[in-house]
Amino acid sequence: MLIYTINRILHMIPVLFVLTVVVFMFIQLLPGDVIDTLIGDEEAEDPATRELLMKEYGLDKPIYVQYGVWIGKVLQGDFGKSLVTRRPVALELFESIPATVYLAVVGISISMLIAIPLGAIAAVKRNSPTDYTAQIVSLIGISIPEFWFAIMCVLFFSLYLGWLPSSGYMSPFEDLGQSLKYLILPAAAVGFRQAAYTTRLTRSSMLDEMNKEYVDTARSLGFSEKKVIYKYTLRNAMIPTITISGLQLANLLGGTVVLETIFAWPGIGQAIYLAIIDRDYPLIQAGILVLGVIVVIVNLLVDLLYRVLNPRVALN
Numbered sequence: 001m002l003i004y005t006i007n008r009i010l011h012m013i014p015v016l017f018v019l020t021v022v023v024f025m026f027i028q029l030l031p032g033d034v035i036d037t038l039i040g041d042e043e044a045e046d047p048a049t050r051e052l053l054m055k056e057y058g059l060d061k062p063i064y065v066q067y068g069v070w071i072g073k074v075l076q077g078d079f080g081k082s083l084v085t086r087r088p089v090a091l092e093l094f095e096s097i098p099a100t101v102y103l104a105v106v107g108i109s110i111s112m113l114i115a116i117p118l119g120a121i122a123a124v125k126r127n128s129p130t131d132y133t134a135q136i137v138s139l140i141g142i143s144i145p146e147f148w149f150a151i152m153c154v155l156f157f158s159l160y161l162g163w164l165p166s167s168g169y170m171s172p173f174e175d176l177g178q179s180l181k182y183l184i185l186p187a188a189a190v191g192f193r194q195a196a197y198t199t200r201l202t203r204s205s206m207l208d209e210m211n212k213e214y215v216d217t218a219r220s221l222g223f224s225e226k227k228v229i230y231k232y233t234l235r236n237a238m239i240p241t242i243t244i245s246g247l248q249l250a251n252l253l254g255g256t257v258v259l260e261t262i263f264a265w266p267g268i269g270q271a272i273y274l275a276i277i278d279r280d281y282p283l284i285q286a287g288i289l290v291l292g293v294i295v296v297i298v299n300l301l302v303d304l305l306y307r308v309l310n311p312r313v314a315l316n
Helices: 003-031 034-043 047-056 065-077 087-125 129-142 146-160 176-210 211-219 225-253 257-262 270-279 279-311
Strands: none
Touching: 003 065, 003 279, 034 176, 087 129, 087 225, 087 270, 129 176, 129 270, 146 176, 146 257, 176 225, 176 257, 211 225, 225 279, 257 270, 270 279
C-alpha cells in the first residue's frame, strides 16, 4: 500500500506539470493582456507606455522564459498580485476557500446521506413503489438544471415564505445558527442534483452485486439477509459510488460558479467569475490552477480509498 501510494504521488508530478503548462498557455491565448487591464485600452495604444510596462512585467521576454519565472514563483506560493485589488492573489484565494469547502462538504454529505440508503433500498425492493419513487425523484433531480432549482428555492423559501435569507454568508465559527440559515438553500441546491446521480448509481451497483455468486454463497452459509446485503453487497457496490462522489466533491471544491453567484456565496467559484469579468488575469490563472490541483488530489484520495473499501482491488 505504501509503495502504491508513493508511485501514485510520483505519477502526479508529470500531470501537474502538464496542468501548469496548459493553464499558463490558456491565459496567454485570452484576448487582451495585463497592460490593457492596468491602464485601459486607449492608453495602452501608446507605444512608449506599453513598452515600459512590458519590461516591468516581463512580457517582453520569450514565452518559455515567462513560464519559467511564473512557475518558479508558484512553487514558492507566489501567484502575483490582483490587478483589481492589488492584494496578493494567494490571499484572495485563501479567503475564498473556506466558504467553498464549507458548502461543498455539507452539500456532498447531505447528498450521500440521502442517496446511498435510498439507492440501496430501491435495489433491495426492486420494482416496488419505493423503487419507482426513488427512480422518478432521481430522474427529476438529474433533469432539473441546478441554477433553475436554486432560483426556485430562492423564490419559494425566501421571497414567498420568508423562511430563509436569499443570499449571504457567515462563518460557522462566528454564529452557527445564523450560518446554517445562509447555508440551507445553497446546500440544498448543491446536494439535490448530486443525490440524484448517487441514488441511480448506488441502485445500479447494488443490483449488479446482488446477482453475483458470492451473494448466493453467503446466503447458503446461513447469513441473515440484512448482513448479506448491508455488510457485503453494499460495501462492494460503494466502489463506483465513491468514485463519482469523489469527482463530484472535486467539482464542488472547485467552486460552483453559478450557484455561488446566485446566492452571493463568497467562494472560489465566485472569485474566479468576478476575476473573469474584471479581466484579473493573475487571479484567473491561479484559480484555474488551484481547481486542477484539487481534482488531481481528490482522484488520488479516491484511488487510495478503493483499497480501504475492497482489499482485493489490484494495486497497479
